[in-house]
Amino acid sequence: MKIxxxxxxxxxxxxxxxxxxYTSKKHVPFCGLAGALGWFTxxxxxxxxxxxVLRNFYAALAVAFLSHLFARMLKAPVTIFLATGILPMVPGAGMYQIAYQMLIGDYEQTSFYLIxxxxxxxxxxxxxLVTDSFFRLFWKRNKPKQPT
Amino acid sequence: MKQTEQTSKPEYKSTCSSDCKKLVEIALNIGDVMLKHGAETYRVEDTMRRILSCSPCCQTGSQGPAGDTVSEAGYRDAYVTYTGIMVTLELPGGETITKVKRIENGGANYNKLYLANNLSRKLCAGTISLEEAEGEIRRIRESRIYPEWVVGVSTVLIAAMFAVLFGGGLGDCLAAGLNGVFIIVARQLVGQKGRLQLPAFIETMLISLGMAYLTRLLLSGVELAGWPGSIDQGTVITSSIMPLVPGVAITNAIRDTLQGDYMSGGSRAMEAFVTAAGIAVGIGIGLILFRIMLE
Known part of the structure; x- marks a missing residue:
């Protein structure tokens, strides 16, 4: 249920x-899907x-893979889906913890969250990087004329 | 036969050179729109190079109207950094056009990026003429996709939904939504599009400062009023800063760096770091201010 x-x-x-x-209307649901799949993973x-850290890796991998698929499906730049889908993994909590732990003077915790x-x-x-290289190597079918 | 060839040749050259000038202008403008609104640097470079190469008249060994082969297609290249574009194209006559443009970051707008990217595809596929492309660029620049209120509602929704995503309850969700409203109001006041037009770092810092302070205030208020649910300070602040987090800069920094575009990758990483530092410093100061006020 929580999931x-x-x-x-x-x-x-x-x-x-x-x-x-300001993503185009036809791309908006796909961005949402990429983000949802990442967090689900x-x-x-x-x-x-x-x-x-490892869970973040697999989640980012899922988002990147899906973004590349969407980009090729919709003939749109991959950044559109990648930059939005990857957001739940972006360490916002880490930034908060660094600021907060430094503030209360717990330098051990600060360096933990920093690392x-x-x-x-x-x-x-x-x-x-892994996904980019994967698609460059193995996506031969329907080879795109421009980078996606 | 020889006569016609001689008369048609100079005429051909003159239309070609005016076409080439247009082409350079179009390449520069498409690159400008893409770079300004959140494209990676290497994509902009690649797109511009393609546009420069796809005109029939400026190409290597292409056929002139009289059946002659235009020799010596000119040198062409595009050099793009995070803050500027340089583009050069050698005309068949030996003349060279070079243009330099300083690019101010206009904030991500993926609709414009998509449209500009599409336009370059159409241009290279030959389904659109140079004149039509010029008009199209103008339309892309002026296009507006969502009204302000939709963006505002989305900002609140981001903060509220991220609170749920990070495992918060109803209280966290509402508190983060309230912070989202604060972000919209604060942006109108201190943002670069607002009244004071402060630099990006100060803007981010002030907004997160106010947000952290407000969260503490709200939490104490809730505690005094005896709200039955629990609100976690960490969850609320973490989800409220999400609309400010430099996601686009981080993604593009990674992709540019991996592409070997170290200069742009470095600039974007710097941008991401400055924004992140602004958020962290803002939260820190906000929490300190609240503590000082209590004592």
Whole structure:
């Protein structure tokens, strides 16, 4: 139940975010889908006992993969879906924790969250890299004339 | 036969060079729209190069109207950074057109990006003439897709929904939504499109400062009033900053860097970092201010 509610929230949140980035109406639901799938992946991996960083990696991987598919389906730049779909993974909580822990003077926690935030940013970059390379290597069918 | 060839050649060259000038202008404008509204640097470069190469008259070994092969297609290239575009095209006569344009970041607008990208495809497929393309660019620049109130409602919805996404309850959701309203009002006041036109860093900092302060105030108020549910400060603030988080800059920084575009990747990473720092500093100061006020 928790997973259903949070995935629905992710869909609405990312749909709303694509609107403030002025995404074209026909792309808006696809942005929401990418974001919802990413957060769904993050949530279903929780019981498996994976760490936060690794779960972020798989979630970003799912979002990036779906974004590339949508971009090729709709002949639109992949950034449109990627930048919005990846938002739930962007370490906003990390930024808050860094500021808050520093404020209350807990430097151990500060450096913990700092390192975690850097790691999460790193694995998101890695996921994007992996998917980009994958599609460049294996997407031969209907080869696009322009980068997507 | 020879006579006609000689007379038609200069005429052909003159229309070609005016076409080429238009082409450079179009490439520059399409690049401008794309870069301004959130495209990656390498995509802009690639699109501009394609546009420069797709005109029939300026191409290597293309056929002139008299059946002669135009020799020596000119050198052409586009160089794009995060803040500027340079484009150059050598005409068949040996003359070179080079244009430089400084680009101010206009904020992400994926509809314009999509339309400009589509226009470049149409141009290269030959389904649209240069004149039509010029008109199309003008239309893209002026296009508006969502009215202000839709954007406002979306901002509130983002904050509220992210609270649910991060595992918050109804109380967190409402508090974050309230913060979303605060963001809209504050943007009108201190934002770059608002009255004071402060720099982006200060804008982000002030908004998150106000938000953190407001959240603490709300939490104390709720505590005094005896609200039965629980509101978590961390969840509320984390979800309220989501509309401010530099998602576009982060994604484009990653993709530009991976593409080998280190200069643009670095600039965008810097932009993302400055915004993130603005948010963190703002939250910190907001919480401190509240604590000082209590003492």
């Amino acid at each position: 259903v509610i949070q995935t629905a929230a992710a869909f609405l949140a990312i749909t709303a975010f694509s609107v403030i980035l 993050y949530l279903i991996l929780e019981p498996l006992g994976l760490g936060v 975690q935030t850097i790691q999460i940013a790193g694995v998101i970059a890695l996921a994007v």
